[in-house]
Amino acid sequence: MTSSDGAGRAGDASTRASVPVLEARHLTAGYGEVPVLHDISLRVGTGQIVALLGANGAGKTTLLLALAGRLPLLSGHVAADGHVTTAPLYRRARDGLGLVTDDRSIFRSLTAIDNLRVGRVQVDDALELFPELKPRLGVIAGLLSGGEQQMLTLARALARQPKVLLIDELSLGLAPQIVQRLLARLSEAATRSGTGVLLVEQHIRKALAAADYGYILSRGRITLEGTAMTLRDRMSEIESSYLTGGTS
16 A cells, blocks of 8 residues: 555544554643643554644644653653553653654664664665665765665664654655655555554645544644545645644
8 A cells, every 4th residue: 555545544544543552642741841732632543644734833843752752741641552651762662662853863974784783673674665775785874865864764663663653754855756655665564564653744745645644733732633534625724724834
């Protein structure tokens, strides 16, 4: 199943969402005592791709950091597999959470193959996801193209078969055909391995084509949610009313 199969994925969204691998319950978080996020409730189901959309400054990255355990909560809870957790990121990672940040999450001074080894993944598993990396394994990661770096990042994350993967701006600075390939791999991982994905993405049409469900974040609050199909039908409204600015 490819990322262009959005209608099919959206049709099964309610089934997958019934088994949450990650959930926020009335979450409020920020920096110091200043809240950036207010009363956020969302969930990611087993094998479900959830798009998190919003204008620059809406609080999307802050929300990923709070869900991952890198940012303390001011109130509310995060639950993994139905159990409330306050564990730090490294413990959540051991329990099956993956986090891909917007800086491509690679060790730029190491070769591509060493990046995979540091991530404790089987090289063959990573190459099965992105075989085009094979001739580039000996190249210093910082010298790879932007698309190759993001393939390396995603290969390392998906080869570990996480229960849930949080991704911040997958397509940043990449050509459309590379973005489509990355989204296709995410869709396959969700379908085959049951990985739940929470995807922050600037290209909202591509994100909703790949997703089952979506949340619109505006000024630190969830202002709209629904199946990807429903949100695609309201695209003009979303673009004009919710994606034109943020303050957080």
